[in-house]
Amino acid sequence: MNPELMNAAKKAEDFCAPIFGEIDENCRFWTEKVLRAFVEERVSAAHLGGTTGYGYDDAGREVMERIAARVFSAEKCLFRSSFASGTHALTVMLFGVLRPGDTIISVTGEPYDTLQRVVRGKGVGGLEDFGIRFDCIPLTEDHKIDLDGVKDAAKKARVIYIQRSRGYALRPSLAMDEVEKAISAAKESNPNVLVLVDQCYCEFVEQITPTQAGADLMAGSLIKNAGGGVARTGGYIAGKKEWVEQCAYRLTAPGIGDEIGCTLDTNRDHFRGMLLAPEVTAAACKTAVFAASLAKQFGFGAAPEPNDHRADIVQTLLLDDSDLLIAFCRGLQAASPVDSFAAPEPAPMPGYDCPVIMAAGAFVQGSSIELSADAPLRPPYAVFLQGGLTYELGKLGVLSAMEAVLKIKN
Numbered sequence: 092m093n094p095e096l097m098n099a100a101k102k103a104e105d106f107c108a109p110i111f112g113e114i115d116e117n118c119r120f121w122t123e124k125v126l127r128a129f130v131e132e133r134v135s136a137a138h139l140g141g142t143t144g145y146g147y148d149d150a151g152r153e154v155m156e157r158i159a160a161r162v163f164s165a166e167k168c169l170f171r172s173s174f175a176s177g178t179h180a181l182t183v184m185l186f187g188v189l190r191p192g193d194t195i196i197s198v199t200g201e202p203y204d205t206l207q208r209v210v211r212g213k214g215v216g217g218l219e220d221f222g223i224r225f226d227c228i229p230l231t232e233d234h235k236i237d238l239d240g241v242k243d244a245a246k247k248a249r250v251i252y253i254q255r256s257r258g259y260a261l262r263p264s265l266a267m268d269e270v271e272k273a274i275s276a277a278k279e280s281n282p283n284v285l286v287l288v289d290q291c292y293c294e295f296v297e298q299i300t301p302t303q304a305g306a307d308l309m310a311g312s313l314i315k316n317a318g319g320g321v322a323r324t325g326g327y328i329a330g331k332k333e334w335v336e337q338c339a340y341r342l343t344a345p346g347i348g349d350e351i352g353c354t355l356d357t358n359r360d361h362f363r364g365m366l367l368a369p370e371v372t373a374a375a376c377k378t379a380v381f382a383a384s385l386a387k388q389f390g391f392g393a394a395p396e397p398n399d400h401r402a403d404i405v406q407t408l409l410l411d412d413s414d415l416l417i418a419f420c421r422g423l424q425a426a427s428p429v430d431s432f433a434a435p436e437p438a439p440m441p442g443y444d445c446p447v448i449m450a451a452g453a454f455v456q457g458s459s460i461e462l463s464a465d466a467p468l469r470p471p472y473a474v475f476l477q478g479g480l481t482y483e484l485g486k487l488g489v490l491s492a493m494e495a496v497l498k499i500k501n
């Protein structure tokens with residue numbers, strides 16, 4: 092590799108050392124919490140196998156879901172490979188608790204691209220088709236949740252919706268202290284309002300969870316943090332027992348709920364993924380911090396900044412140019428363990444309103460806890476980088492991406 096780049100990498104790692112120390116400390120906290128849940132639930136070899144058909148009395152699934160509930164500090168959890176994606180889990184969460192005539196208000200601005208048609212889509216079975224009103228209030232100018240707006244919204248709404256990670260928006264992800272304030276404001280204003288949280292990319296990054304802070308439900312994807320890079324598909328919904336049960340009736344069938352749902356051979360992956368998730372999430376956080384520090388040395392903007400508090404594993408780098416953006420994604424792909432020879436191309440994607448480029452040389456299709464970079468092809472040509480099964484793999488991917496960028500810059 093180019094010596095200027097190797098020099099910058101060394102500097103970046105020196106700068107990042109104390110930040111990595113904090114990430115390791117956080118990883119210790121979560122590893123202990125997860126292991127304690129395994130011990131308390133008395134996981135045995137018999138739980139690692141799975142069931143077929145209806146999946147009645149799937150002891151492995153039941154124990155896994157109790158472990159996930161303990162880890163997330165929730166009363167109950169659905170943790171299943173039958174969720175096809177994070178969007179599916181979030182959709183089941185919304186349809187699980189909302190009823191015709193209800194109003195849901197997002198207090199973190201527009202939700203993630205793939206949720207647009209869930210909350211608005213007419214004629215595709217979105218909330219609107221069921222007479223459920225969706226509204227949203229933007230973040231304040233300094234990207235905080237508008238707490239007066241939340242209080243106001245809670246008086247009019249059945250559900251207050253919070254999306255913590257940034258999606259493809261250029262705003263910071265929302266830290267738990269901010270989310271806690273919003274939950275308290277909503278509940279103070281209307282004790283009957285439900286608070287639902289999109290927790291995608293945030294699991295294991297901070298030590299408090301939204302459900303611990305009073306949210307009624309949260310949901311996420313198993314091909315992001317919560318699957319630990321092991322789960323091959325799936326999602327979860329965690330929270331208050333009453334509402335998780337309503338979601339289970341939506342996921343399977345009314346009155347049947349979580350009693351069925353065979354696991355085939357996924358239990359072993361889910362246990363192992365959960366056990367490794369704190370470590371893998373820490374590797375992703377370190378990769379993000381390293382990338383931010385490296386990019387800044389070459390004059391690119393980074394959000395968050397290397398030493399900013401992090402709420403999720405996503406790192407935005409502002410490349411300001413579509414060719415540099417494509418080069419970054421191709422360079423990252425070239426240092427992937429799978430499909431390293433492929434060159435990603437921007438293309439239209441279902442659920443997105445402009446071409447999107449995605450680099451992911453992953454063992455699981457589309458997995459973004461494995462090192463990945465993606466970006467909508469629109470100004471300011473920001474790339475969204477996340478994942479890394481190990482820090483060393485993440486670092487190599489970022490170096491390869493930056494090398495490709497430097498080759499064509501200037």
Ligand SMILES: *Cc1c(COP(=O)(O)O)cnc(C)c1O
Pocket residue numbers: 176177178179181203205254255256257258289291292312
């Ligand atoms: C990833 C993500 C989702 C869900 O996306 P899927 O691709 O359907 O798993 C939802 N919200 C946010 C903020 C996300 O990052």
